[in-house]
Amino acid sequence: MxxxxxxxxxxxxxxxxxxxxxxxxxxxxxxxxxxxxxxxxxxxxxxxxxxxxxxxxxxRGLVRVEIDAGPDVDRARSAGLRAAYGLRRALVVPPGPARSVPVRVAALAADLLRETVGTGDVLGLAWSRTVNDVVEHLHRLPRCQVVQLCGAYSLPWRRDGSATAVYRAAALCGGDAFPIYAPLVLPDRDSATAVRSQPGVADAVARFAELGTAVVSVGAWRTGHSTVHDVLTAAERKRLGGRGACGEIVGLLVDADGRVLDTPLAQHVVAVGEAELRAAREVVALVRDPERADAVDAVLRSGLVHTLVADAGTADALLRLTAERPVPGV
Missing domain, CATH: 1.10.10 (Arc Repressor Mutant, subunit A)
Known part of the structure; x- marks a missing residue:
């Protein structure tokens, strides 16, 4: 030619x-x-x-570039959230029927764990129905240790107990399980210290400093949206709300600007601490409820979270919040 x-x-x-x-x-x-x-x-x-x-x-349109991350991920919303908060990654499920949202968020998070958890890691699981649902969607994991990140507000024989999730994940990977058979919130500091020193609990607590991946959910400081909030007295809730509590993650309270609050409550909980969480290689936060968007915004501003897995409704609410009030330094 x-x-x-x-x-x-x-x-x-x-x-x-x-x-x-x-x-x-x-x-x-x-x-x-x-x-x-x-x-x-x-x-x-x-x-x-x-x-x-x-x-x-x-x-001239002879070649058209189409980028598709897959049917389970909304690429535009994911990229927008990652940029808005300076996250390592954000994974957002596409819009769909409301009844399917919990399952799709859990399935996406399970796929992420299969991809990112490595052999020999310490995988930490917080107590929440969302985290437990993620474990239900896991079908395989590299061999690792699985530790419970906090006590639970549930009855030990219930199927959705965090110890059940820890044992299930450990069984999948053939690794050791370190559950915590204790409440999340204790009446006072001495009680919490005593529980932490019990042999089984102490074994779990000792793994907090070795965390590779921590999987947590975000609570909002109002009735029905935070386990910690709901187990406190009305006076304690009001006092902590007056201190600016907005979001909650494994017992850590965060205000709207992302500051982790220094409160006596931290001495009453059986849970991973702020320093241990910040030292983890990967902290994955899960949310599937747009009503918690303000709390998620607060937690993401704290820098405690590396990766967010969320539904489209929450993602849209978060993008609106950051458009109105950009995250400093991002």
Missing amino acids: SATAGDSGPDDRWGPARRLLAADVADRYFAAGQTKITIAAELGLSRFQVARLLDAARE
């Missing part, structure tokens, strides 16, 4: 012959993976003619 067929000056006609040539060049380059040099040699063109034909194929 003559090299002049590949000329692409601005006044050249874009006819069927040149259109077909551009399509052939594009197919060889994008689909077959040939280099421009190889294409030029086989078609009797120069490298510059090949490059111009590729440009023309894109500009």
Whole structure:
């Protein structure tokens, strides 16, 4: 073929012959993976003619680029959240029927854990129905240790207990399980210290400093949206609310600006501490309720979380919040 067929000056006609040539060049380059040099040699063109034909194929619509991260991930919302909060990653499930949201968020988080948890890691699981649902969707894991990150406000024989989730995850990977058979909140500091020193609990607490991946959910400081909030007296709730408590994560209270509050409550809980959580390689937060968006916003501003897995409704609410009040330094 003559090299002049590949000329692409601005006044050249874009006819069927040149259109077909551009399509052939594009197919060889994008689909077959040939280099421009190889294409030029086989078609009797120069490298510059090949490059111009590729440009023309894109500009004229012969080549259309479609980027699809998969049906379980909303790429635009995920990228927007990651950028807005400076996260390592954000994974957002696409919009869909409300009844399917909990399952899809849990399934996406389970897929993430299968991808990111490594052999020999210490995987920490907080107590929450969301985290427990994630474990229900796990089908395999590399061999690792699985530790419960906090006590639970549930009856030990209930199926959704955190110890059950820890044992299930450990059974999947063939690793050791370190459950915590204790309440999340104790009446006073001495009681919490005594519980932490009990042999079984102490074994779990000792793994907090070795955390590779921690999986947590976010609570909002109002009735029905935080286990910690709901087990306190009305006076304690009001006092902590007056201190600015907005979000809660494994017993840590965070205000709207992302500051972790220093309160006596921290001495009453059996849970991983702030320093241990910040030292973890990966902290994955889960949310599937737009009503908690303000609390999630607070927790994300704290820098405690590396990865967020969320539903589209919560993602949209978070993007609105950051548009109104951008995260400093991001």
